[in-house]
Amino acid sequence: MTKRAAVIFDGTPLSIEAVIGISRGTAAAVLSEAAEFIARIDRGAGFVDTLLAEEGCVYGVTTGYGDSCTVPVPVELVGQLPVRLYRFHGCGLGEDFDPEQTRAILVARLTSLARGYSGVRYRLLQHLTLLLRRDILPLIPREGSVGASGDLTPLSYLAAVLAGERDVLYQNRRRSVVEVYAELGIAPLTFQPKEALAIMNGTAAMTGLACLAFGRAEYLSRLAARITSLAVTAMQGNAYHFDAKLFQLKPHPGQAKVAARIRTDLQWHADMPRNDSRLQDRYSLRCAPHVIGVLEDALPWLRQLIETELNSANDNPLIDADDEHVLHGGHFYGGHIALAMDTLKTAVANIADLLDRQLAQLVDPKFNHGLPANLAGEVGELAPLNHGFKAVQIAASAWTAEALKLTMPASVFSRSTECHNQDKVSMGTIAARDCLRIVELTEQVAAAALLASVQAVELRGGALLSEPLSDTCADLRRLVAPLTEDRALDGELRACLDAIRSQRWSLYD
Numbered sequence: 489m490t491k492r493a494a495v496i497f498d499g500t501p502l503s504i505e506a507v508i509g510i511s512r513g514t515a516a517a518v519l520s521e522a523a524e525f526i527a528r529i530d531r532g533a534g535f536v537d538t539l540l541a542e543e544g545c546v547y548g549v550t551t552g553y554g555d556s557c558t559v560p561v562p563v564e565l566v567g568q569l570p571v572r573l574y575r576f577h578g579c580g581l582g583e584d585f586d587p588e589q590t591r592a593i594l595v596a597r598l599t600s601l602a603r604g605y606s607g608v609r610y611r612l613l614q615h616l617t618l619l620l621r622r623d624i625l626p627l628i629p630r631e632g633s634v635g636a637s638g639d640l641t642p643l644s645y646l647a648a649v650l651a652g653e654r655d656v657l658y659q660n661r662r663r664s665v666v667e668v669y670a671e672l673g674i675a676p677l678t679f680q681p682k683e684a685l686a687i688m689n690g691t692a693a694m695t696g697l698a699c700l701a702f703g704r705a706e707y708l709s710r711l712a713a714r715i716t717s718l719a720v721t722a723m724q725g726n727a728y729h730f731d732a733k734l735f736q737l738k739p740h741p742g743q744a745k746v747a748a749r750i751r752t753d754l755q756w757h758a759d760m761p762r763n764d765s766r767l768q769d770r771y772s773l774r775c776a777p778h779v780i781g782v783l784e785d786a787l788p789w790l791r792q793l794i795e796t797e798l799n800s801a802n803d804n805p806l807i808d809a810d811d812e813h814v815l816h817g818g819h820f821y822g823g824h825i826a827l828a829m830d831t832l833k834t835a836v837a838n839i840a841d842l843l844d845r846q847l848a849q850l851v852d853p854k855f856n857h858g859l860p861a862n863l864a865g866e867v868g869e870l871a872p873l874n875h876g877f878k879a880v881q882i883a884a885s886a887w888t889a890e891a892l893k894l895t896m897p898a899s900v901f902s903r904s905t906e907c908h909n910q911d912k913v914s915m916g917t918i919a920a921r922d923c924l925r926i927v928e929l930t931e932q933v934a935a936a937a938l939l940a941s942v943q944a945v946e947l948r949g950g951a952l953l954s955e956p957l958s959d960t961c962a963d964l965r966r967l968v969a970p971l972t973e974d975r976a977l978d979g980e981l982r983a984c985l986d987a988i989r990s991q992r993w994s995l996y997d
């Protein structure tokens with residue numbers, strides 16, 4: 489077994505890639521055991537205890553939550569308050585987050601709590617790390633967060649599991665956490681007064697999902713460039729639409745990067761004919777760098793938004809043990825992730841649309857420069873029976889429409905909730921869920937476009953291919969046979985989808 493890379497949680501910033509690594513099982517979560525780090529974390533929890541002893545009143549510790557903050561909780565009942573918090577938020581509905589998403593959510597929460605401003609004990613961080621290391625995954629229903637009191641309801645499932653309540657996914661089975669803890673000899677956590685609030689009152693669900701969406705979108709950008717190169721080759725398009733000088737004259741850096749990628753696929757020998765068979769291709773070929781480039785140019789900015797949120801202390805109140813302050817604020821508000829996800833949704837859905845339009849050209853003998861209708865590969869007397877990629881193109885259009893439909897921004901649907909205490913909320917978690925779905929649909933469109941464009945290149949015959957393009961064609965043929973006689977393609981589309989999701993092809997590195 490290969491050793492997994494370690495991601496250390498010690499209060500220093502984590503990258504999106506670290507979150508993805510742990511979520512996909514290629515990296516392991518390791519909590520720092522440095523004495524200084526442990527002391528810093530425990531100092532925060534100690535400060536909450538001191539405050540409680542000396543002042544007797546701390547928001548969310550000796551008071552009700554949110555709008556109920558004016559309700560004092562008698563000292564003898566304070567210990568029960570965190571248990572009530574995760575219990576009354578146990579109202580999530582819809583399907584559960586999948587294992588990869590759940591790990592991402594746990595990692596995002598651990599990252600934030602490890603900053604040391606949430607007043608939780610080191611012991612709590614240890615337990616959270618243990619869940620990740622033993623892959624004991626809280627089953628978290630996807631629906632029920634407005635993304636601005638933190639992801640209270642989704643994260644209540646994490647709090648409950650830490651405390652030994654509700655169900656987990658363990659070794660691929662839904663089990664009661666009580667049973668799993670008993671089997672593994674794990675003691676549930678008894679929360680200190682602020683700890684359940686610290687777990688729940690933050691943006692970890694939307695932020696974990698955002699990291700995953702970002703990683704997949706970044707790969708889609710590269711894949712869309714490769715598919716464009718194949719489509720241009722198959723339709724004998726003009727390689728000089730991607731000319732270096734041309735892109736210096738409108739120098740969006742991401743757009744130029746995409747043009748350069750396509751150029752290295754297409755302009756691989758010095759005497760490529762310039763402007764030969766057709767002067768100007770349709771926009772889905774000619775403007776591919778302008779469409780994919782929007783995503784590519786957005787990525788650095790989106791990374792900054794997501795990583796800043798990931799590495800922030802995003803609950804309330806924050807505990808500053810060094811200066812002995814309790815800081816009351818609204819850092820559970822996920823507005824930046826909402827913006828990032830609403831933006832990424834649009835940029836990615838445009839990739840689905842671009843590839844769908846390329847596919848529409850490829851199958852249409854009115855536009856595809858002499859390729860067979862529907863890219864049907866059969867010749868001879870059985871040819872009239874075959875319909876090639878006709879249904880695949882129709883399906884890709886359906887996936888594209890579904891993706892485009894989901895681009896409605898979630899962040900504009902703020903509702904005043906919780907007796908008008910939470911009267912402006914982010915809806916960032918809905919944006920992140922929609923974004924992941926758009927990414928998934930776009931991957932489906934990419935799988936269809938990749939199959940079709942490789943078939944088209946082969947049908948064109950005799951086209952000399954650059955090394956990257958011939959490698960892509962050859963490797964795809966290990967997964968999917970050429971389409972001659974019509975057959976169901978769902979299994980092969982799924983194989984191609986798996987290849988995309990596991991980022992099988994290292995594109996343009």
Ligand SMILES: N[C@@H](Cc1ccc(O)cc1)C(=O)O
Pocket residue numbers: 553554555636637638640689804805820906
């Ligand atoms: N997010 C609220 C706390 C809260 C917790 C649970 C709720 O049900 C409502 C509000 C705050 O920090 O102000």
